[in-house]
Amino acid sequence: MTHYFVTGATGFLGRRLVRRLLERPDCERVSVLVRESSKTRLDRLTEDWPHPERVVSVLGDLGADGLGVDPATLPSAPDHVVHLGAIYDLTADEAANEQANVAGTANALAFARDANAGLFHHVSSIAVAGDHNGRFTESDFDLGQRFPTPYHATKFAAERLVRRQDAVPFRVYRPSAVVGDSVTGEMDKIDGPYYFLPALRRLASLPSWLPLASPELGKTNVVPVDYVVDAMAYLMHREAPSGATYHLASPRSQSLNEIASVFSAAAGGPRIRARVPIDISGRMRKLGRALNANEKPRPVKKSLTGALTEIGIPPQLLPALNAPVDFDTAQTEHALTGSGLECPAFADYAPVLYRHWAAELDPDRARRQRMNARTVLVTGASSGIGRATALQLAERGANVVLVARRAEELDAVRDQIRAAGGKAASYPCDLTDDEAVDALVKQVLAEQGTVDMLVNNAGRSIRRPVAASTERMHDYERTMALNYFAPLRLSLALIPSMAAQRFGHIVNVTTQGIQVHAPRFSAYLASKAALDEFGAVAGRELLAEGVTFSSVRVPLVRTQMSKPGASAYRMLPSMAPEQAAALVVRALTHRAPAVNTAFGSLAGLADTLMPRMGRLATHLAEFQARPETAPDSMHLHPRRHPLVAVVSTATRLAWRPRPKG
Structure with a gap:
């Protein structure tokens, strides 16, 4: 034994x-x-x-x-x-x-x-x-x-x-350079020719029939891991003198042009059909030695190194890219006689390697996935816009991570999605609790593997005039806690994992109100404006990391949150939660920086072009003409007929003396 x-x-x-x-x-x-x-x-x-x-x-x-x-x-x-x-x-x-x-x-x-x-x-x-x-x-x-x-x-x-x-x-x-399994394509890391696959994948955007020409790139020698392991397991137990040496390599070195052509074809792109009679392999080695020299780096060298790194090609690879050696495998082939083992031709297994790389190792694979392969976390998913968004995402095949405070209602949404054949998991959490959010992120990443997209939907609305809020600082604090600090905390916790996979998209559900500056919503709109601006700034900073943001500025939506003030806006058009959810899904699909309604865009433009007129119109139409709904503030603004309120206020403003100087 x-x-x-x-x-x-x-x-x-x-x-x-x-x-x-x-x-x-x-x-x-x-x-x-x-x-x-x-x-x-x-x-x-x-x-x-x-x-x-x-x-x-x-x-x-x-x-x-x-x-x-x-x-x-x-x-x-x-x-x-x-x-x-x-x-x-x-x-x-x-x-x-x-x-x-x-x-x-x-x-x-x-x-x-x-x-x-x-x-x-x-x-x-x-x-x-x-x-x-x-x-x-x-x-x-x-x-x-x-x-x-x-x-x-x-x-x-x-x-x-x-x-x-x-x-x-x-x-x-x-x-030789070990690549993945010739049967399954399995490989555990990016190495050797794999560094060039992102560039070759981009060739797939060209017609496959297009003939490509390339200069001479040199040659290398790659071998599938299963051949190396099977050959070793056999040769270890064969009689041989001490010092016996075996080249576990391809009997014929592969040209880099051949490797590039085969991988390009595997990606659905064109093959290299012609060779330009120029050998650049020596220049590539020389460039590699220069980039890896220990001398003080100059800006040009730093720039080239940075560009290669961003493409995904380590500068250390260039000096070793071309191997001018012809490896003789005669002794190894003789020793393997009778084993049935021989190194397969690269062209025969390259498509398998490419498919595994594209599915498991491509650093940009998360960006290229369709919605049915994404994991999307939705907050406030137990009702309203969040629930409708979760259901629509599940219909598109997404793995939906449901987050809200109310566990029973959240589980009901999860069960509804699963009953329809969708994928969903529920995670009850109080998003205003720092420790609870940290625990949530750790649990979700451990159990779901990744979060590709985040929908910050959970929110709180307060409708109360500023004059009735001078002694109610807690209104602003609790609104900011849920509407701004909670989604900010969750976003910051997920951004590192998104950046690590070079893709992530965060949708902040804000409101059309920040474009029209609707009166009585100073606490609510200030918190949503803060979230909106965070997304705008972070989206510019993290663009190169692959993490982008959208702000979905919804109008009045008929949900439980808007119900207390609904009577004051019953004459205005409003959206059903399903319509608002469709805007959120559009933001997840197209990833535009902002998704606005036509009215919101028009109101924002008018406010920019005619700020004083916009201020006056909003004061008269939105503040004076609309009744209070908060019981404790009605005495500050007693109910009057809208026409009386507008005429009286317009007269007061017109009659008021203008300040001098």
């Missing part, structure tokens, strides 16, 4: 290789080196592995002498020490690469020696070939090559440590 000891088992290669080892009938135990901080992750992986009872976690660290593991604590000497632990990242700095790749390998070798291991399997990389120009066989190692990045240099140094020791028999595996 076989005992394996594995470093890097939770990584992309490692977790797949451990699965293969556990599937072997002769596997007795897989001891996995794990740090305390990664133990929970290992436990989750173990649940999905076959024969989880064979997995034993061993606390330690690549950075510790002998991995920080006492071999005496193991039940037996490992038959195989599989060293996968390393940094596989071209963007990591020199110190990080040195610590993980070189020091980590030295510590793993020391452990294997002290544990009297049977065989040390070192996972190196074709990066050890550096900038060697020409054929590089499995028997080649130090040919005087130079190294474009710290990753390349430290992978060479790590393999040299393995080759120079003779305490433990060893084998070396050199994967």
Whole structure:
């Protein structure tokens, strides 16, 4: 029976290789080196592995002498020490690469020696070939090559440590640039050619029949992860002398033009049909070296670096973009004879890689999703505009997160959506409670994964004249608490996660009243104006982060909130909640900075062009001609016939002497 000891088992290669080892009938135990901080992750992986009872976690660290593991604590000497632990990242700095790749390998070798291991399997990389120009066989190692990045240099140094020791028999595996699974497309991070997929996706806007021409970009070598893992699992158990080395690479290097063309076609765009007889690969390497030099950066260099970073291409990638090496895989192919394993052609599995990237890894995927793939949080969702908005969003397939104070009514909306086949979850919360909002955001993000869009709808309205409010400061405070500070707090809590996914849209349901400055609503309109202006400013600041804002300025809507003052406005046109909700959904769909009614836009324009006339007309028509509805303020403005009120007030204003000077 076989005992394996594995470093890097939770990584992309490692977790797949451990699965293969556990599937072997002769596997007795897989001891996995794990740090305390990664133990929970290992436990989750173990649940999905076959024969989880064979997995034993061993606390330690690549950075510790002998991995920080006492071999005496193991039940037996490992038959195989599989060293996968390393940094596989071209963007990591020199110190990080040195610590993980070189020091980590030295510590793993020391452990294997002290544990009297049977065989040390070192996972190196074709990066050890550096900038060697020409054929590089499995028997080649130090040919005087130079190294474009710290990753390349430290992978060479790590393999040299393995080759120079003779305490433990060893084998070396050199994967090329590892991409996703050739069958499922699964990949765990953006790396290598994946950095260029956003640019290639944009080519999909061109007609697929359009022939493209490109200069010579150079070549590289990519290999799917399933081939690397399957080949390793086979070669590990095959008879071979110590020092046997295997190139787990494509037998034929792929030109970057070919990779770009195949990925563009997978995205629905045109292929590269012609080559411009200009080789720019050398210029790209030269530019990369200049951008990554340690000299003091100048504005032009900073600008180029910034532009590449915004596009999503790390400047550290450019020096290593083109690999002029031809990797000979003859020995590996011979060793795999009879296994049925061979590296598939890139063109055969590239569409699978692209589809997985577009669905799971594209940094802009949230922006490109349709409403039926979005999660939308709606406040005040238990009734009125919020409830109607939630129902309309659910009809469009959105996952609706319902928030309001009244749990029973909120659950009723949730159940109605689910009964109709929609997706919804309810979260009762008092939005004026700081701690409750913080807990709400944590729970929603943990359970829903993300919030793509937020509708700040919950609000409170107070209709009372200023003269009756001079001793009622609490009216303004409680209105600001719910109408401004609550949505502000919720927005600020969700903006970081929206910016992290490079997309988010926040709709603030405000009011047409801030365009007409309706009298008696000073507390309500001031709070809504504050929210409106916050969205306008934040939308300009966060535009490059992908987070945008809309203000939906609704007129009078027939809801419970407007009911107390409805009698004073019964002659004015009003909206049903469903009509107002349609405006909110339009804002979510089109993401315009403001959604106004025709009357609101006209009133705002008139107020800008004729401010004094607007002030007078509003005072007469909206304040003097309309009755009070708040019982405690009726004595300040006793009920008069509207015509009497307007004529009397107009006469008073006209007769009043104008101030001099």
